[in-house]
Amino acid sequence: MDKAKNNLALIKALDVVEAVANGDRYLKDICSRLDIPKSTVHRILLGLIKANYIHEIKDVGLVLGTKLIQLGHLAEHNLPIKQIANPFLRHLAAMTKDTVHLGIRERDNIYFLDSVSGERHVQMSSRQGTCSPLSLSITGKSLMLDMDRDEWLRIAQSQVAPQTNSITSEMEEYQRHGYSYGHVGYEKIYYCISVPVRDDQNNIVAAISVTTLKEYMPEDRVNMLVKLIQQSCDAIAEQIKKAQQIDLYHINNL
Template sequence: MRKAASNEDSGAGEEKAKVQGSQTLLRGLDMLDHVIDGPIKLAELSGRMGLTRSTAHRLANALIDRGFLTFLPREGYQLGPKLLHLGFLAQSQADVVQIARPHIDELAQRSEDTVHLGRLDNELALYLDKIPGRRRVDISSRVGDRQPLTSTGLGKALLIDGTESAWRRLFDADQASGAPKADYAVWLARMQDYAAEGRAYDLEENQDQIRCVAAPIRDASGRIVAAISVSSAAQYMDDARMETLGEDVRGTAERISSDLGWSPRTKPPRR
C-alpha cells in the first residue's frame, strides 16, 4: 500500500511540474510581447504582467541567459540577439507561395473571381500563383507571366510604399516600353489614394473590360515582398463592389503578412 501511494504521489508531482512549466513558458512568451515596443523598466514590466517584481526579475534573467532579452542600465529590458537570429532563420525558410495558398484559396471561394499572387521582378510584376474564378471570365494571365507595374492592380500594390519620383520613373519607362497609354496626372492621383488606403485598383487599364483589386503583402520588417489581386469582368466589378472587395483583399493580404512575421505595429521602412 505504501508503494502504491508513493507512485500516486510521484505521478501527481510530475503533473504539477508540467503545469508549472507550461505556465512559466507562457509567462516568458508574454514577457517578450511586452518588450516589443522598446526598453521597459522592471517596475512597469511587472505591473503590466501582474507579477511581483521578484518573479518578473527572475523570469527576465532566465530570458537574458538564453539571449531572448537584454538589459540596458537605466533603460530596462529589450529584445535580445537570439530573437534576431531566429527571425532571420524563419524569414529564410518562409515560402510566400506556400504560406499564401490557403489564404488566396479562401479568397477565391468567397469572391468567385480569379486571384493572383505576385512579386516584383526586375521592375515588372511576376505572377507566382493563380487560382481561376468560378465565373466564365477569361483572364489572360499565367504563372510566370511578367506584366507592367504601373498598369496592373498587382503591380501598383507592389509600388504603394514608393516615392513619387520612383513612380514617375517607372510610369515613363512602362509607357515607353508599350504599356497601355495613360495620363500621368490621373495615374498619380489614383496612386496617392491607393497608398493612403493600402490597396490598389486596375480600372481596365491593363486588359479591356477587366478590373481588379489588389493589396500588398509585407514581411517582418514591414517591407512589401509580394501582392495579391482579385480580377473579374467589369460587369461584376462596379465601384461599390470594388470598394467592398478592397476590404477583403486587404484583410487577406494582412493575414498572409502576419504569417510572414509582420505586425500592424511595424512601420514600413523608409525609402
C-alpha cells in the first residue's frame, strides 16, 4: 500500500512539474489544470522548490528550476544522437560532396554536435564543437521552426535587434517550407540548406544542414538537396525511436 501511495505521489509531483513547464505560473493555475487539492499542490511545490526543481520568481511566478534544466541537458547529451546520426551524415556528405553539420538547441544557441567535410576544392570550415546564436545560423533557424512569433521576436531582439522584422518574416517563410536556407559567411559566398530532425511526437530534436559555395546551388539542386536531407533526417529519427524503445524495454525489465 505504501509503495502504491509513493508511486501516486511521484506521479502527482511530475504532473506539477509538467504543468509549470507548460506555462502554469501560479498555484491556482496548477490546481485548475490537474484537479488536485490546493493543499496537496502546495506541499508538492514546497518540496520541488527546496530541491531546485522549481523556482518561484517575484512578478513572474513559478518556473522550471536549475536542477531540472541540468537534468534536461544531461538527458539531451546522453541521447546517442551523434553516434546515431554520424553514418547518415557521412553518406549525405559523400552523395553531395558538400560539408554536412548536425546541430542541437542549447537554450537560445545552436550547438554543432558533429560535422563531415565534403570533397570540393573549397569547403565550409567545420563548426563541430562550437555554439552560435540560433538566429544567426541557418541551421539554428531550422531549430526555431516550431516556435511562435513571440518566441522568434524574443530571440531576435536579444541577438539581432536591428534586423528583428527581417528575421521574423524569414522565419514565417521557412515555416511554410518546413526548412531553412540562405547565404552564409561574411562575404555570403556559401549557401546553406537545413532541415529539422523530428522525433515520433513531431518535436524538433536536431537539425541537419548542407553547406557549399553558392555557385553549386542552382535552384534545381536546392530542391534535390532538400529531399536528400529530409530522407537523412527521417532515417535518423527512425533510429532514435528504436534506441528509445530499446532503453524503455530495459527499464521495464529491471
